[in-house]
Amino acid sequence: MLTCEGLTKRFGGRTAVDGVSFSVAAGECYGLLGPNGAGKTTTISMLCGLLEPDAGSVSVDGAPGGSLGAKAAVGYVPQELALYPDLSAVENLKFFGQLYGMVGKELTRRIGETLELVGLSERGRDRVGTYSGGMKRRANMAAGLLHRPRLLVLDEPTVGVDPQSRNAILDTVAALGIAVLYTTHYMEEASKLCQRIGIIDEGRIIAEGTNHQLIVAHGGRDRVRLTTHSHDVRPLADAYRDLAGVHTVQAEGATLELETDHGPGLLPGLVALATGLGFELSGVEVRIPDLEDVFLGLTGKELRD
Amino acid sequence: MIRVIAANELRRRVRDRSIVIGCLVAPLLMAAVLGLSFAAGGASGPVRLGVSGASAQLVRAALNASQLPRQVTVEVMGDGAAVRAAVADGTLGAGVVLDVKKADTPRRVLIPVVAPGSTHEPGFDVITRSSSLLGQEYAESLAAGLSSQLFAGQLDGGRVIDPPRISIVSENLGHGQKGTLNFFAPNIAVVFLFIGSGLGMRSLLMERTQGTLTRIAVSPVRASRVVLGKLLAIFTTGLATIGVIWAVTTFVFGASWGDPGGVALMAVGATLAMCALGVFLTSLAKDEQQAFGIVLIVGLGLSLLGGNLLPSGSLPSLFQTLSLGTPNGWALVGFGRLAQLREPVSAAVDPFLVLLAIAAVMGLLAMTRVRRMVEP
Numbered sequence: 302m303l304t305c306e307g308l309t310k311r312f313g314g315r316t317a318v319d320g321v322s323f324s325v326a327a328g329e330c331y332g333l334l335g336p337n338g339a340g341k342t343t344t345i346s347m348l349c350g351l352l353e354p355d356a357g358s359v360s361v362d363g364a365p366g367g368s369l370g371a372k373a374a375v376g377y378v379p380q381e382l383a384l385y386p387d388l389s390a391v392e393n394l395k396f397f398g399q400l401y402g403m404v405g406k407e408l409t410r411r412i413g414e415t416l417e418l419v420g421l422s423e424r425g426r427d428r429v430g431t432y433s434g435g436m437k438r439r440a441n442m443a444a445g446l447l448h449r450p451r452l453l454v455l456d457e458p459t460v461g462v463d464p465q466s467r468n469a470i471l472d473t474v475a476a477l478g479i480a481v482l483y484t485t486h487y488m489e490e491a492s493k494l495c496q497r498i499g500i501i502d503e504g505r506i507i508a509e510g511t512n513h514q515l516i517v518a519h520g521g522r523d524r525v526r527l528t529t530h531s532h533d534v535r536p537l538a539d540a541y542r543d544l545a546g547v548h549t550v551q552a553e554g555a556t557l558e559l560e561t562d563h564g565p566g567l568l569p570g571l572v573a574l575a576t577g578l579g580f581e582l583s584g585v586e587v588r589i590p591d592l593e594d595v596f597l598g599l600t601g602k603e604l605r606d
Numbered sequence: 607m608i609r610v611i612a613a614n615e616l617r618r619r620v621r622d623r624s625i626v627i628g629c630l631v632a633p634l635l636m637a638a639v640l641g642l643s644f645a646a647g648g649a650s651g652p653v654r655l656g657v658s659g660a661s662a663q664l665v666r667a668a669l670n671a672s673q674l675p676r677q678v679t680v681e682v683m684g685d686g687a688a689v690r691a692a693v694a695d696g697t698l699g700a701g702v703v704l705d706v707k708k709a710d711t712p713r714r715v716l717i718p719v720v721a722p723g724s725t726h727e728p729g730f731d732v733i734t735r736s737s738s739l740l741g742q743e744y745a746e747s748l749a750a751g752l753s754s755q756l757f758a759g760q761l762d763g764g765r766v767i768d769p770p771r772i773s774i775v776s777e778n779l780g781h782g783q784k785g786t787l788n789f790f791a792p793n794i795a796v797v798f799l800f801i802g803s804g805l806g807m808r809s810l811l812m813e814r815t816q817g818t819l820t821r822i823a824v825s826p827v828r829a830s831r832v833v834l835g836k837l838l839a840i841f842t843t844g845l846a847t848i849g850v851i852w853a854v855t856t857f858v859f860g861a862s863w864g865d866p867g868g869v870a871l872m873a874v875g876a877t878l879a880m881c882a883l884g885v886f887l888t889s890l891a892k893d894e895q896q897a898f899g900i901v902l903i904v905g906l907g908l909s910l911l912g913g914n915l916l917p918s919g920s921l922p923s924l925f926q927t928l929s930l931g932t933p934n935g936w937a938l939v940g941f942g943r944l945a946q947l948r949e950p951v952s953a954a955v956d957p958f959l960v961l962l963a964i965a966a967v968m969g970l971l972a973m974t975r976v977r978r979m980v981e982p
Binding site: 349350351369370372373375377379381382383384385386387388392396397399400401402444 | 607610614617618621622816817818820821822823824825826827828
């Protein structure tokens, strides 16, 4: 549905996007995950025809990026609210629907369905300027969905949104079943929604794959932390070192920290062994690596930096 | 698609009331101010003036030239002493004593006589009393009118003749205030056109700020259609503005803009040219505040240069020539031919074509600039 090859964009002497390539299949939700300023919005702007790439190409459903055919296939939900505050949601959708060639009863029906989808049916006749922040975001999304795009491009749609509206947006996206390009710097959203994720930093995609693939490849091992009432945990540490699946053991005071292949699976065995050796545990913590760790491992910095 | 974009633009401007204020309230107010200022015969009571040293014919011609209001009556009196006595005892509001011997040199006659105290040298005594300031004003205007008639006679024959062969037909100039209204009503309408087009274009800058322009730009609509839609909306509001001013000054205050066909032609030409210029200038701005500043400064400059604030005939010849480099100057040429010279619709064709040419050039420049705002 979407193919980008070597997309590059420079602003003066700064390269905002540097040879980005990826593809999104029909029905797939692809996440572009990266910190602010990584090049996500610039990439999207080139996909939607808002910016001319300095190099590289875009193809949307077989049409060259930026062409009228490509534009008709894309539904764009920008990061900031892009609706007329003095008009109602229905009036906004009517106008934007007309831009996509929709008219008459078909347009009216689509408006009703789309408002229903984003949970704004009851407030559709109210001016957008009177909406709460979350409602505005949902109306913003409705404008991108109205013409039933084959590819939906969402640029950080949940930034600054209350948890309830955020969940509503995520549920809506999950239920669409169309190709979705979703940019975010919230790794939980990318993990939850996206079948594949591209991690972008300083204008380059530095890793790509499923959530699991990325974590396995770049996230490091599970970490298990055990706290005992004993002041000498060295016998327990020695016993753990001999266990299969345990890679490293560090002892510090009454605490042990283990690097393992599969922390939750090993945990019962670890607890049983400690009890068997006479150690009374006062705390157990298992930490499974996530995309934050992947990003940290790849770039040496936090995702929210 | 152009119609869809124009309709949305108009709907938004109705909703935020800017169209109501710009196309209805402000023009209505301005038309009312103009009408109440110039259409009525004046709020003051009758004023009597006396003139000596000039024939009744000369005085009649001077009255037309002076465009004095209807409540001013002028009597031709035997000599200067009679005028002075009548002013002193309050029978007359003021008087003018013409000394032809002093006025035999055209150059001296031409010196403006409207400034109090400057009347001796040119050959006029304006006789006034302190309790009748209006009388003084009217007498000075009458003296100016007499001066112009005498000067016209000088031009014709090389000497003062009585009456002058070049006369001013009262029908051409209208009756005092109505003539002024006929002059100012189209003038103000043209200024409103320019301001209105600038305000209309501001909405595109607002759309850029609020992100809706981005949403339009990602839709499968050609940038040229978007721009034409915006221009159509601005043209429609401009035409509505001039229509409101025309209707109110004509039907409520009795102004006469001249041949309706010619007025329609000039309204379309002026709206096209002023809107194209306004849109182009606004497209140079980076934001709304800058756009407002540009429209204000350029609007004031064009108004002065084109003759909207001061009749171009009263400006130095260089400025009179420069006024023909402005769209509003050409608009006023057309409207002036129709309203003041009572010429037929054919007289408006030339200025209309010039305005059309200005609109085409400015429109193309505006299209190029605005397209850049819409497409990458």
